[in-house]
Amino acid sequence: MEWANDKSKGGVLAHLERLETQTNRSRKNLDPQTETAESALEAKIHKLRCLRDKLRAEVKERQARVKASTASVEPDQTLEVNEQEAVEGKQENMKAILQAYRFTGLSGKLTSRGVCVCISTAFEGNLLGSYFVDLVIQKPLRIHHHSIPVFIPLEEISAKYLQTNIQHFLFCLCEHLNAYAGRKYQADQLQSDFAGFLAGPLRRNSLCNLLSFTYKVEPHGQSFPFCARLLYKDLTTTLPTDVTITYQGTDALSTSWEEQRVCHENLFLTKPLHQVFTSFTRKGEKLDMSLVS
C-alpha cells in the first residue's frame, strides 16, 4: 500500500530497479546476528499467540457461564407445580425488573392517561433524589404534573424538545437534574464535613450554581484568608466554569500567598468541591507529621 507521503526520483522503473538491487544485496549479507534476533522475535510472537489463544478460550468459557447462569433460572420456574406460586414468582420478577430500571436513571410506568417517567440522580456512586414527570399522551403531548424544582428550566426544555423528540427531552432533563443534584451534594458535603474550614455559612442559590464562601487552608489556623466565588454557567456540569479567589488576609500580599491563590483557583476548577477540602485536610496532616518528627 502506498500512502500519500512518499515521493521518489527518476520514475517508477528506476525505483523498482533500486528496490531489486537492495533486496539482492540484503540477501547476500545475511548477518548471523540478525538471524538470531529474528528467531528470538519469532519465538516471542509464538509465545504471545499462545497467550492470546489461552485468553480467548477463557473469555469463551466465561461467556458460556454467563449464558448458563441466565438460562438456568428459567427451568426452575417451569418446575413450579402450584399455579399461584408461579404467578407470584412472575410478579416478584416484574417488580424486581421495575426496580432495576430505576438504576438506569430513567424509568417509567404506564398510567391511565399516559406515562409517568421517573428520573433518578446520582453523583460519584452516591444515589441522590428522584423526580417524576407525568405525561399525558395526547396531541399535543403535555405534562400533567411533575416534581421538578422550579429553578430547573423545564419550560425551556419542553418548548424545545417535548413535541418533536421526547427521548432528547428526557435526556436533557436528566442531564440538568443530575448536574443540580451533584452540585447540591458537593455544597452539602462542604457544609457538613468541612464546616471548620469555613468562616460562616456557605452562601448559595437554590440552583446551587453560584457559591461563595470564606475559608482557610490549615485546620488550626486562626484567620480565614481566602474568599471564593464559584460560578457554574453550564447547568449540565458539576464543575464550575468560573472561579474567583481573593486574598483578604492581614499579611502583606507575598508571592507565596499569590501562588496559593492561583493554585486554589485551579483546584476548584478541576476537582469537586468536597474533594478539594479533603486534599487541604491531608496536606494539613502531612505538615503536622513533619512537626512531630
Next chain:
Amino acid sequence: MRTEDLTSTEKTEQSIKKVLQKHRLSGNCHMVTFQLEFQILEIQSKERLSSVITDLNIIMEPTEYSELSDFVSRAEDRRDLLMFFQSLHFFVEWCEYRQRTFEHFKEKYPEAVRLPEGAVSSCMAVRSPREPGFELIIVWRIQIDDGGKVLPKLDLLTKAPRRALQLDETRVLETAPRGFRALLGVLGIEAALESLVKSLGVGEDH
C-alpha cells in the same frame, strides 16, 4: 432485564441502621449484552439517609466494539451506574447509525464503495472505478470521553499512485484530511460522504 436481590441488615449503636443490598442484573442494549453485580450501602441515621454504590462489577460479552472496554473499566472504577447505562445507550445508537449510513452508501454505489471490515466496519473505502489507484478511506470512530459523553470522530485517509503525488503541485491530497473535517462541519456526515463519493466521479455516465 433480570435481577436478583439479596439484602442483609445490620443495626449498630445509636440507632444508625445500615443495610447492604446486593444486586445482580443482566440485560442487553440491542446487540450488546452485559451483566452487572453491585452493592448498595444504605446508612440511615437520625438526620439523613444516604445510599452509596460500594462495589460495581460489569461483565460485558465481547463485542467488535473495542472502544467499550476502556469505558467499562472507567465506569467500574467510579461506580457510576448511571453513566454506564446512558453512555452505553448513546454509544450503541451511534454504532447503529454508522452501520446504516455505511450500508446505505454501499447499496447506492456498489462498485465504488467497499467496507473492509464487513457489516460493523469502522471505515469505508471509496474508489473511483475509472482510476483504481485512487482511494479515499473514511474512518469513523465512536469515542466515549472521560465524562461519559459519546462523540463521533471522523477522519479521511487518502491513497494515490506515486505519479499522481508528483503532479500534485497544489498539495490537494495532503490537505484533504483537514478539508474533510471542515466539510463535515458545514454539510454534516451524510452529505459530506456523498460529496466525497461524487468527487471521485462515481455515478457519472461516460
